[in-house]
Amino acid sequence: MICDCWQVRNGDGAPNYTEDCLACGTNKKANIENAAAKIAAASKQGAEIIVLPECFNSPYGTKYFPEYAENVIEGGQSETALMLSTAARDNKVFIVGGSFPEKEGEKIYNSCYIFNRDGDMVARHRKVHLFDIDIPGKITFKESDTLSPGDCPTIVDLSEHGGPPVRMGIGICYDIRFPELALLYRHLGCSMLVYPGAFNMVTGPAHWELLLRARAVDTQSFGIVCSPARDESADYIAWGHSMIVDPWGEKLGELQEKEDILMVDLDLTQLAKVVSRRQNMPYWLQRRQDIYKLSSPFMPEKKPSPDK
Numbered sequence: 222m223i224c225d226c227w228q229v230r231n232g233d234g235a236p237n238y239t240e241d242c243l244a245c246g247t248n249k250k251a252n253i254e255n256a257a258a259k260i261a262a263a264s265k266q267g268a269e270i271i272v273l274p275e276c277f278n279s280p281y282g283t284k285y286f287p288e289y290a291e292n293v294i295e296g297g298q299s300e301t302a303l304m305l306s307t308a309a310r311d312n313k314v315f316i317v318g319g320s321f322p323e324k325e326g327e328k329i330y331n332s333c334y335i336f337n338r339d340g341d342m343v344a345r346h347r348k349v350h351l352f353d354i355d356i357p358g359k360i361t362f363k364e365s366d367t368l369s370p371g372d373c374p375t376i377v378d379l380s381e382h383g384g385p386p387v388r389m390g391i392g393i394c395y396d397i398r399f400p401e402l403a404l405l406y407r408h409l410g411c412s413m414l415v416y417p418g419a420f421n422m423v424t425g426p427a428h429w430e431l432l433l434r435a436r437a438v439d440t441q442s443f444g445i446v447c448s449p450a451r452d453e454s455a456d457y458i459a460w461g462h463s464m465i466v467d468p469w470g471e472k473l474g475e476l477q478e479k480e481d482i483l484m485v486d487l488d489l490t491q492l493a494k495v496v497s498r499r500q501n502m503p504y505w506l507q508r509r510q511d512i513y514k515l516s517s518p519f520m521p522e523k524k525p526s527p528d529k
């Protein structure tokens with residue numbers, strides 16, 4: 222998924238938001254080169270923030286993660302992070318780099334790196350909720366066989382990196398099923414939730430769109446999901462359908478299952494609408510905190526939650 226979300230529209234209709242389903246196969250080098258080519262193509266079309274899918278350098282599967290994992294933190298070679306950094310700098314775009322298996326010590330994480338327009342890494346999200354499920358006869362998956370979970374929420378405020386006033390909360394795939402994480406992002410001032418993800422042919426048709434729209438409405442935020450394109454020959458068949466919705470839960474754009482790029486306008490006027498929607502329907506201020514309460518070590522003590 223590729224998105225560009227902050228130009229002020231001057232009535233010229235210039236697209237400022239795009240998304241894309243990326244094909245990801247077993248050839249890691251080809252996956253990385255394909256992502257680089259699509260970033261350049263999207264940038265040429267005017268994209269300024271680019272979001273890639275979950276696990277874009279590797280097939281999605283526990284047996285693949287150790288083989289495709291890269292060690293960035295301890296100074297190891299990482300062709301994937303290097304490509305993302307170079308592409309961000311060369312194309313002068315922000316990149317929410319989908320995810321790839323990342324190694325640190327003995328552990329492997331499912332990690333999303335975010336880069337600014339100079340190619341500097343400005344944040345990293347490690348998938349917090351691992352996809353361990355068993356739906357008999359349909360799908361069994363146990364990410365925790367080879368992956369470890371991250372242990373913190375990730376927020377990127379683009380305005381702190383020379384970008385527009387967009388504060389993004391990042392999650393990866395299964396993270397979208399946990400409303401508390403999205404509510405925490407709202408509490409911490411986000412107006413956009415970005416989830417690189419790879420739902421499958423069982424959970425995709427049932428829940429992909431439903432969850433995105435629910436999280437957007439729960440938090441009165443823009444919602445973005447970006448999937449790999451569907452590959453019927455893969456062990457794990459991704460649902461596809463990268464999508465962007467607004468804080469009302471309305472779809473701004475959707476791809477089908479094939480590799481593609483989608484451009485969607487998302488301008489400053491639309492971001493301002495987040496504030497007015499939140500004022501029109503102020504359910505954030507109407508929460509009954511005497512009955513229930515969100516609690517997190519990442520919530521600043523005694524600071525009132527943002528109501529806009």
Ligand SMILES: NC(=O)CC(=O)C(=O)O
Pocket residue numbers: 352393394395396398419420421424425428
């Ligand atoms: N693959 C995931 O992490 C999550 C998923 O497919 C689902 O929640 O469904």
